[in-house]
Amino acid sequence: MSFDEYLNLNLPRVESFHPHFNDALTWVLKAGGKHFRAKLLLGVVEAIKPDMLQNAYPVALGVELFHTYSLVHDDLPAMDNAPLRRGVETLHVKYDEVTAILVGDALNTHAFYVISNADLAPEIIVKCTQILSKNGGIYGMAIGQACDCFFERKRLALDELKFLHIHKTGALIAASMQIGAVIAGLDKLKCDEIYKIGIKLGLAFQIHDDIIDATSKQADAGKPTSNDVFKNSFTNLLGISQAKKQRDELEEQILDELKDSPIKNLVTNLINKYLKG
Numbered sequence: 001m002s003f004d005e006y007l008n009l010n011l012p013r014v015e016s017f018h019p020h021f022n023d024a025l026t027w028v029l030k031a032g033g034k035h036f037r038a039k040l041l042l043g044v045v046e047a048i049k050p051d052m053l054q055n056a057y058p059v060a061l062g063v064e065l066f067h068t069y070s071l072v073h074d075d076l077p078a079m080d081n082a083p084l085r086r087g088v089e090t091l092h093v094k095y096d097e098v099t100a101i102l103v104g105d106a107l108n109t110h111a112f113y114v115i116s117n118a119d120l121a122p123e124i125i126v127k128c129t130q131i132l133s134k135n136g137g138i139y140g141m142a143i144g145q146a147c148d149c150f151f152e153r154k155r156l157a158l159d160e161l162k163f164l165h166i167h168k169t170g171a172l173i174a175a176s177m178q179i180g181a182v183i184a185g186l187d188k189l190k191c192d193e194i195y196k197i198g199i200k201l202g203l204a205f206q207i208h209d210d211i212i213d214a215t216s217k218q219a220d221a222g223k224p225t226s227n228d229v230f231k232n233s234f235t236n237l238l239g240i241s242q243a244k245k246q247r248d249e250l251e252e253q254i255l256d257e258l259k260d261s262p263i264k265n266l267v268t269n270l271i272n273k274y275l276k277g
Contacts, residue, residue: 006057020099021102035064044176055118063179065108066107075091135174173202177201204254
């Protein structure tokens, strides 16, 4: 079973008399997207210990739910005020702002409920929960988003910009890889090494996303583009040419550090598929 099939079979749902809450819960989840973080987690497990792949699906689902919560809240009027996500209306546009806030809250907490029910050893479930909550919370995505919002229209230095995006974007990508390594049974040192690779991969993805925003049409991207004029992006700070150079250097570092790692082919394929051009 593919992750897309698993997701569709396990979409969040609650019995109530609310007229559209269940539809709102699944609106962004059913809109498509790469499900990159979930599939990255599963890819790491498959590359290292494939017999644990089916056991990892609920955790991958939890990561996808958590990531989707962050998108819903990121699109809110108080933050990006975005009208489109994955080619469809954002939740606050489709329904209303209250619905979008509550759906984000629900997906956040439901992510950990799903993970807690995975068919894994209790200590593995606890570790997965620790990694996701750490990297999605004050030590990762939350502080990154806070910096992004607070310093909008204020130019950051390059090291500050990297801090912002390592935390806002890189941390959750790195966490997905680290969780996969934990489920696959790697020791702490190797799990930590994979996490560091994930941070660099996440930063490369953010730079590439900035490049797409600066160069693509809205119809191709599935979301508004050229909307980061006042944001601290790599293209705004460095220009498109230098941003591409930063991305390509990160890719080279990642592949060099992986060397004979069992996940090298996985990461190489991801880079070739998503980070070229």
